[in-house]
Amino acid sequence: MASPGSLDAESESFEPRPFFTIGQHDSNRRETLTDDHYRHILNSGFHFATTPITNDHFKQRVVDLYKSFLKEREQWGLDLSNQSLPGPVVSTLTDEDTNYGPGTYVGSLVAYCSPWIDLCSSNPLIASISRQVLNLELAYASFAGARNIIIPGPRRDDGNAAVVRYARAVREGLQVASRINIIIHMPMYREPRLEEKAETLSQLVGEAGAADPGKEQEIDIFTSWDSWHTIRSVCDYAARLYVALRIPRRVPEKVLQGRWFAEPLYYLTVGAEIFQKNPAGYPSLSRHHQELIASYMRFRNPPSLLLSDVGPDADAFANQMALEFPSLAEASQALKENRRPTVPMNPYVSYIKHLERSQEPFSALDTQSLLSFQDWLQSPLQPxxxxxxxxxxxxxxxxxxxxxxxxxxxxxxxxxxxxxxxxxxxxxxxxxxxxxxxxxxxxxxxxxxxxxxxxxxxxxxxxxxxxxxxxxxxxxxxxxxxxxxxxxxxxxxxxxxxxxxxxxxxxxxxxxxxxxxxLLGSFGDNELSPECLDGIQRHLSQPHGISIPSSYTAHLSPIATPKIFADLSSRVTGTPDAFETPWVTLLYAIDFVAQKVPDHPRFQQAWEFSHPVGLLRADEFAEEAGMAAKYVPPGVGSMYGSSGANDHNTRYCHLTFVCPTRGVIHGLAGYFESVLYAPHSGKEPVEISILPDQIDRKSKDMISWFPIFFPLKKPMYFPQDTELEVSMWRQTDDTKVWYEWIVEAYAWVGPKTRLKVGESELHTSRNVGCRF
Structure with a gap:
């Protein structure tokens, strides 16, 4: 019988946990893996590996091209600053430049672009050559059958022009490799002495200062995310653009972890320097690293773990080859001892496997059926x-x-x-x-x-x-x-x-x-509970009649959700109202950009409905008109063309959210709480809630409602010390209900002075309103 918490899927006690896909990356690898070498890596416990696209011969050819170009122009006495002069052109790849190509394992290998290219260089010649090299490698890898390609990210973040040049090159690369995923290798933050070791083209040709990271006096942990935000914004949130996030030695504060959690993570890269030695001398990770990885592995499609520079190295491969192809005497001795040569599992992989087995099982809210709904957009019901x-x-x-x-x-x-x-x-x-x-x-x-x-x-x-x-x-x-x-x-x-x-x-x-x-919806009233109860509550006995639920409140919080924004951007052609539809979705890969401060919580109440309502406006209008309650002549209520019979169910709110750190928002997350019944004895009311900070207390493990998402047509970037002001209306024309919303950003520039730094459009869901 299987033990408690068994990983045996056939066991009654089987508890599903996150599965870790483990890859191997060697930053010193200069040649594409041979079939034997790749098999050796797989036998060491890895599931896949990275491989360079081109080799040192190609790198030297590019360096020689640049140097010969400069020498030639100097001999001719030409002014190199003259931009009208033709620049160096990198010729197409040859079989001497690469041994990567179509083969048995090419679809399982992750192509890694040359780390020496310098797309951020301020030297236009070097930037141009780097861009040509990138395009050549992307095109060839795509031809060879690669599915994923990693591009090393910018080396620095302090020059926005440099990052924009990089971003523009990546955008072009998405067109060159039009069918494969492009993954940008970014550090979580610029931790000193944890940058790329490879020399860039600028350094190789003697312009070391162009890419020298220098000495940082103070670390701004958000600069790396700023660079990533610039890259994906220039690339219009391309659906094939992802992040390979390099985990630092020192885990940063939660606010930065949450920021990256919302991004489209494809790989988490963990270098050998991140590991510590346990008392037995084996590699291990700190508790903070374990918690960070555990939180990032609960996605429906979790990122793969890419272990960097942890072996097996070339010597180990050579030794294994000797084992796999022994001498006649060694083979004879192995037969006598009835043994077969085996590849020992890589110790770093062994630890990651142990970490995988020690993960908390999926909770009631993480079942496979619910995981499939993560960030999946659904139109609200029209019951x-x-x-x-x-x-x-x-x-x-x-x-x-x-x-x-x-x-x-x-x-x-x-x-x-x-x-x-x-x-x-x-x-x-x-x-x-x-x-x-x-x-x-x-x-x-x-x-x-x-x-x-x-x-x-x-x-x-x-x-x-x-x-x-x-x-x-x-x-x-x-x-x-x-x-x-x-x-x-x-x-x-x-x-x-x-x-x-x-x-x-x-x-x-x-x-x-x-x-x-x-009748409650994800926002409480979005499935017309107020309008429905208006029509039946006249049957409640007075004054003792009880409505269950007796009240419900709607709540909002601004969020960053790049994945959903990218999804909506891809739908606009076929769904013109995609950005003006309140979507029901199991929000998961999100970042709550607001912080909880006195008088300004992270989740704020927009409005409330209580039942029964003492005054029935629809009945009053009908009585005055001398007609049945179902028909009231149109007029000029709060919405032109309406009689105003449903005006008592309109609502408005203006909320202020505090954002101490800079960031971006893509929309508003909506939630609700409801008091089903409040006992007259003064005891605790019976409630349900989907608010993230209240659901465990009021209705733990309730899964009936997903949150609602009110998108913004354009992402709104804001600086630190910003207040986001949200205005929202619940509107009606007596035939349907819809919402309107707008977000404004104000930055504090002095003790008593705010400056408006951003404003969204006024969004309206009138075209897709809930009909009654």
Whole structure:
């Protein structure tokens, strides 16, 4: 029998954990791996390896080209600063320049561009030659069948013009290699003595100062991220552009870890210098490094670990070859001892494998089905306009936490009703508590109401309302098979229901004591819960009628989410409103750019809805017009062309978020909380929440709702000490509801002075509003 926490997938106790894909990178490798060498690396425990595209012969040819060009121009007495003169042209690759090419393993090798090219050089000749070399290598690697290509990142961040030159070259490279991924090798931050060791072309031709990193007096941990942000912005957030992030010896503060967490990570590179020796003399990582890697490996598609300069080296390969091809005497002795030559697992790989086995199992929120939803955009449901499929209902019903909380709220409401000796809606004819489940779907709340009534010993009269004719059929079957015909099932839109009939007196219509609904969306009100409850709450008995939920609040926080922005950018052609649609998504690869400070939390409440509402504006308008509540003539309400009958459900908020460090935002993350029932005894209310800092306390492991995302058409970069001001409206024209939002950035430039440094467009989801 497997032990607890077994990794055996056939075991009942199998607990899935993140899987580590481990690659090998040798910064001193000058030639492409042979088949035997690559097999040796795989036998050492690695899953893949990097390989250079060109060799030292090609590098020397480029150096000689530059030097001969200068010498020739000097002999001719030409002014090298004359930009009209033709520059050096790197001729095409030859078989002497590379031994990389199509082969058995080429698709499994990661091509690594020459680290000596200097795309950032201020010397236009060197920059031009470097760009030509990059294009030649990218084109040839693409021809050979490479799937991924790593380009060493800029050596410095202090010259923005240099980084822009680099970024422009990468953008061109994406066109040259149009079918493969390009990964930029970047440090998490510029840690001293942890830069690329290879000499650049500038240094090779005697211009060392052009790429000399110099001595930093003070480390700004965000400069490397700034350079990456410039590169991907110039490249328009290309979907094939990724990061290979070099892990530093000293793990930085959480704010920088979170910044990189949101980026499209393809590799995490860990050099030999990062490892420490444990008491037994084997390599290991510090606790901080372990935690950082663990957090980065929980993605649906986690980055691979690229171990740099940890072996096996050339000597080990030669020794292994001797083992694999022994002398006749050695082979004879091996046969006598019944043994086969084996390749010992690389000690660094052994440690990483140990680290993999020690990972925490995936939680209830990290199941394979949920992992597939990470940062995957879904249009919000339109439950009033559309009839949901059975599979959609089934997904909702798969969350026991939500229904447990609902059952607890219903039970407490029933206990309170009895303890306070409140009259029922049908006192005098029937003493049963009248309960209605509006929008019953396939009936999970109906089941919970019956369970709550049984556990509290409450006699009830239960009504289940559902407008979806298909779900109505299912409810009828449930009533016969499961509920023992204890429920009155009605096919109706809850807003048009005439009310519960008194048993034995079909002509008498009574009120409802407890109204139960699950109309909440990811932003609380985005699936029209307020509008639906407006149409049915008139049936609640007064003054004791209870609505479950009784209130819900919407919350916002500005976030950086480059992956989602890139996804939306690719959709604009076919979906013109992509950037003005509030998307439901399991936000994961994100960075919360705001910090929690007094009076300005990271998550701030936008607005609230409470039920029942004492004043029904729609009914008042109808009464004044002398018409049925379903029709009110158009006029000039808060939105032109509307009567204003739904104006009481409009909302507005203006929120200020504090951002001490510089960064970028791509939109707003939306969440909700709800008080299902607040006991009259003053005890803890029964709540549900999807707020990241509250969900564990109020409804741990609840998965029924993903957050909602309000995108910005253009990323907004902001400096340090910035305040982001968010304005949002919930709008209506009496036929649908939509949101409008705008973000402004103000930087503090003095003790009492703010300067506006950015502003988004006013976004509106009117074209995709939720119809009612």
């Amino acid at each position: 009033l306009a559309d009839n949901l499929e059975s599979a959609t209902y089934e997904v909702f019903e798969g969350d026991p936490v939500k229904y447990n909380q609902y059952e607890l709220a219903i039970a407490k409401a029933m206990i309170d009703w009895r303890e306070q000796k409140l009259p029922t809606a049908q006192d005098g004819t029937n003493s049963d508590l009248v309960v209605a489940v509006a929008g019953a779907g396939r009936g999970p709340l109906v089941t919970r109401v019956l369970r709550a009534a049984e556990s509290t010993g409450t006699s009830i009269q239960l009504w289940a309302l559902e407008k979806n004719q298909n779900a109505y059929v299912y409810l009828l079957g449930m009533n016969k098979r499961v509920w023992n015909n204890k429920v009155t099932v009605v096919k109706t839109d809850m807003r048009g229901w005439e009310g519960p009939k008194v048993p034995g007196y079909d002509s008498l219509i009574s009120k409802v004591d407890i109204l139960v609904t699950e």
